[in-house]
Amino acid sequence: MASAQSPGQTAGDLPRIVDLWGGLGSVSVDPVVLARNLVITAARTDPAHGAFDVLRSRLLQALAEKGWRRVGITSPTKGCGKTFTAINLAIALSRYDNCRTILMDMDLRNPSLAGYLGLKVDRTMGDFLREEIPAEAILRKVGPNDLRIGANLALGLNHRAEAYAAELFQEDRTARVLERMEKDLRPDVILHDLPPALAxxxxxxxxxxxxxxxxxxxxxxxxxxxxxxxxxxxxxxxxVVGVILNKADGVSIAEYAY
Ligand SMILES: Nc1ncnc2c1ncn2[C@@H]1O[C@H](COP(=O)(O)OP(=O)(O)O)[C@@H](O)[C@H]1O
Ligand SMILES: [Mg+2]
Structure with missing residues (x-):
């Protein structure tokens, strides 16, 4: 006998009928920690924050033109500023009222997004990708704050490194859980903070x-x-929708293809 579904329940691969965005849990961030960790778009006192506003507008234009929404952020090697770029771009995007952004910590061997934001988490991205916990277990919004970090941003945080990241990314199940997250939460932009490409x-x-x-x-x-x-x-x-030249003399957009 078929059982009735309560809102928010999943039946196999069917998307949930309700929009889960409003029910996501939130975290609070400390402006001092953000400033120390170069989250320059938060306080907007560093002139380089303007580069992220430009990047935000150009990226949205390119995504709209092409009908894209899933953006990978990578660099040849580690330490180039992928996470720095991802966080600052995500916060710049969060200030658009009509644009939902999800930022996922997909550098599975070296999770750093939570640490950058001064947050302690106990959930694992790998468990989400293995379909063991739902998206809402790893996604957090930033609670009310004086920094104008909008409620339109959800952060996919990870606390445990995965040794078999490539294998996990290749699983059909991974494609399925990411697709389901998109259907359930309806983001306009998903930023994936990826590992270095050459490692x-x-x-x-x-x-x-x-x-x-x-x-x-x-x-x-x-x-x-x-x-x-x-x-x-x-x-x-x-x-490649854009190339960001970081750390040279602040931040600049070196090239924009679209
Ligand atoms: N524009 C910048 N100016 C100064 N320091 C930066 C800049 N971008 C990144 N960093 C610092 O460099 C280190 C590596 O940056 P990170 O974003 O973690 O690199 P990745 O994610 O590519 O490994 C971090 O300590 C970060 O705070
Ligand atoms: Mg990183």
Whole structure:
């Protein structure tokens, strides 16, 4: 006998009828910690925050033109500023009332998003991707704050590193849970803070889950050869929507393809 469904319940792969966004839990952030960790878009005192406003507008334009929403953020090697870019861009986006953004910590071998925001979490992204816990267990909004971080941003936080990130990304189940998250929460933009592209094959394994890529080059770190190899690995069918030159002299958008 078929049983009746209560709101919010999932039946197999059917999307839930209710919009779960409003029910997501929230966390509070400390402005001092954010400032210390270079979340420059929060207080807006660092002039570089303007670069993220420009990046935000250009990205939204490109996504709207192409009908995309899933953006991977990567760099050739670690330490170039992927997480820095991801957080600052996400906060800039959160100030648009009519745009829902989800930022996912997908650098599974080196989770750092929660730490950047000074947050302690006890949920694991790997468990979400393995379908063991629902999206709402790892997603958190930022509660009322003086920094104008909007309620239109949800952060997918992770506290435990995964040794088998590439294998996990390749599972059909991973595609399924990410698709379900999109259906249930209806984000306009999903930013995936990815691992470095040249370190392992994690970014190659993640390709099916993104529409396009933002590339972060680390000033004084990244060589032209590494950038070329990164673009080659990402592949032509996942276009690079923008290149951010970070740490050179603040932050600048070096190239914008769309
Ligand atoms: N524009 C910048 N100016 C100064 N420090 C930066 C800048 N961008 C990133 N950093 C710092 O460099 C380190 C690496 O940045 P992070 O975003 O964690 O790199 P990734 O995620 O690519 O490994 C962090 O300590 C971060 O605070
Ligand atoms: Mg990082």
């Amino acid at each position: 392992q094959d994690d970014v190659i394994a993640f390709r099916p889950h993104m529409d396009c890529v933002l590339l972060v080059a680390g000033g004084g770190l990244t060589t032209p050869r590494e950038m070329k190899e990164t673009v080659r690995r990402i592949g032509e069918d996942k276009p």
